[in-house]
Amino acid sequence: MENKKYSKEMILDLYQTMVRIRKFETELSNCFTKGMLFGNIHTSIGQEAVAAGANKALEKTDLITTTHRGHGQIIAKGAKTDKMMAELFGRKTGYCGGKGGSMHVADVSLGILGANGIVGAGIPIGAGAALASKIKGTKEVTLAIFGDAASNEGTFHEAINMAAAWKLPVVFLCENNNYGVSVNIHSVTNTDNISVRAKAYDIPGVTVDGNNPLTVYEAIKEAVEYAREGNGPSIVECMTWRMRGHYEGDPASYRSKEVTEEWAKKDPINNFRVYLLNEGIEEQEIVEIENHMDKEIEDALQFALDSPFPDPSEVTTDVYSSDNERCVLR
C-alpha cells in the first residue's frame, strides 16, 4: 500500500477531515473545562484516521451507525460542524433540536442513523439497516461501527451471526482503542484481536493500522465492495488509541505513561502531515487547511452560542409521530 499513489485531492481531503474532527473535539474539550458544556463528552481525539479513512470508502447513500464516541465518524460522513456543535450545546438549531446531545446525533439525509449511548446497540441496528437494503433490493452498504469493548456484548454475536447467515450488506467496523473505560481489552478477552472472531462466522476479518487513514480506507473499501456485490459482511478492526480519557474529566490514570507516550508518537494527524510533505504537498497548502478548519470550528462554536435553547414547551413534542399529545398526557 505504501507504494500506491493517491490523488492530491484525496489525501488532502482525508487530512482536512481529520483536522476538522480534531479541532472540533479539542474545542469541545476546552468548552467542557470552562464549564460551558453539560452532560458527558466522549472525544475520539487520536482516532480520527479511522473515521476519515472509513467514510472516504463509502458512497453518499451508504449508511452508518456509530457509538457514544461518534463525533468523528459523524463529521466524516458529512455532518456539518455548526449543527453538531449546536446540538452538543443543547440548542434548537442542532441536528436533533437539542433533544439528543452528544451521544445521539443523527442525520438521516446523510445516511447517519445515529450515534448510540448504549454499548453494542448500534450493531444490530446497522445489521437491520442492511436487512432493509436486502429486502428492498437497493445497493447501499451499512457500516456498523463499534468499539473493542462492544465486541463482548451479546448483540455483537447475535447481529454478526445473522448478517453472515443471510449475507447482509454490512461491514462491522471495530474501532479498537484498547480500552472499555478503564478496562484493557486484553484483561477481559483471550484473543490478541477482535477480527479473529470472523472465523466463527465464516466471514472475512482483518486487523489494520487504525492510525493511518489510507490503510483504513483500503480495508473498508474492500469490505464495502465485497458487501455491495452480495457476498455478505466482514469485520474490519482498526487498531487505534483515544488520546484522552473515556470522557472529558477522566485523567485515564489506568493507562501506563510509557504506553501513552508510545501511542502519542503514532498521532494520526502528525504522521499524516509528514506523509503529505513527503508526497510533495507544499506546507503552505497544509497550513491553509488548518487555518480554514480553525475558522470553521470557531464559526461553529459561535453559531451554537448564538442559537437559542429549545423552548421549554418543546419538551413534549416528538415523542410519538401520531397521537403525540394524548400519549404524552397520560
Next chain:
Amino acid sequence: MRKLSVSHAIREGMHEEMLRDESVIMLGEDVGKMGNVFGITLGFIEEFGENRVIDTPISEAGFVGMSVGAAMCGIRPVAELMYVDFISVCMDPVMNQAAKMRYMTGGQINVPMVLRAPMGSGRRNAGQHSQCLESLFTAIPGLKVVCPSTAADAKGLIKAAIRDDDPVMFIEHKLLYAKKGEVPEEEYIIPLGKADIKREGKDVTIITWSRQVFFALDAAEELAKEGIDAEVLDLRSLVPLDWEAIKESVSKTHNVVIVHEGVKRSGFGGELSAQITEELFDELDSPVERVAALNVVPPFAPTLEDEFFPHAEDIVKAVKKVLNK
C-alpha cells in the same frame, strides 16, 4: 356473521397488511416454516417468500435490534417474541432504541415496528412463560401498548398497529388464541386509543383489557342476577389511553373496579386508579378498587396458578365491596 378465533383474526389482519404493503415483513422464532407456535403465520413464508417472512435464530436482542434498524430504513417489521417473558433478553432495543429514537433525533426518525408477544396465565407454563408485563411498557414513553381481547378487536388493532409509524407493543393473550368471536367480512381498522364498552351498565364501571374482559363479562352476568348492573369497559390499548371513555363511564356509574391479570404492585391499574382519583374524585361514590394478580411469581401447580390470577368471582367480590353490598 362469521366467527373466527383470535389467532385466525390476527393472522387475517396481518395477511391483509402483507398484501397491501410490501414493506411489511414478519420475523421471529419459528414464524416461517412452522408458521409460529400457535399457527398464526402458517403458509406466509410460502406465499410471501423468505425475504419477507424470516425465521430467526434464538437471538431476541439481535432480531429485535435489527427490526429497529430496518424500521428506520423504510421497512415495517412485525417482530414476534414467542412469549412476552422473553422481553428480558431484548429490552434494550425496545426501551432504549425503538422507544427513544424519534425523540432523541428531534423527530427525524420514526420506528414503525410492531413487537407481537403472547402473555398470560392459565396455561400452567410457570414463572418464565406466564407473565403479564404490559405495565412495564406503559412506563416507557415512546411505546404504544395494545392488549386486544376479542377476535374482531385483535384483527382491527393489529392492522392499525402495523400502519402506525410508532413502535407498538402488541400483547396477545395466549389463552384467547382459540376463543372465537364474530369478525366482519369487510375490511376495517380499529384505531389505537379507542376503548370499547363490551357491556353497558349503570351501577359500576369495570375497567379492564385482554383476557380479563371475559372474566369481567362473566362477573357482570353473576352480578346481574343480584340486580347489579355492571358496565365493562375494554380499554383495548393502554397507550394511547381513551380517557374520554373512562370519564364518561365513571361519570355515569360513579363506582370503579379496575381488573388486570398482571401483578397488582406497580400494575397499570394503580396508574388508572390514581388518574381517576385525581381528576374524577367528585364523581366517585366509593374508593377505586383494584383486582389483579398476587405479588408473587406465576406458579405451576393448577391449585396455585388459579389462586394467583383474578377470576370472575374475585371481580364479583370487588364490585360488591365497592357498592357496599
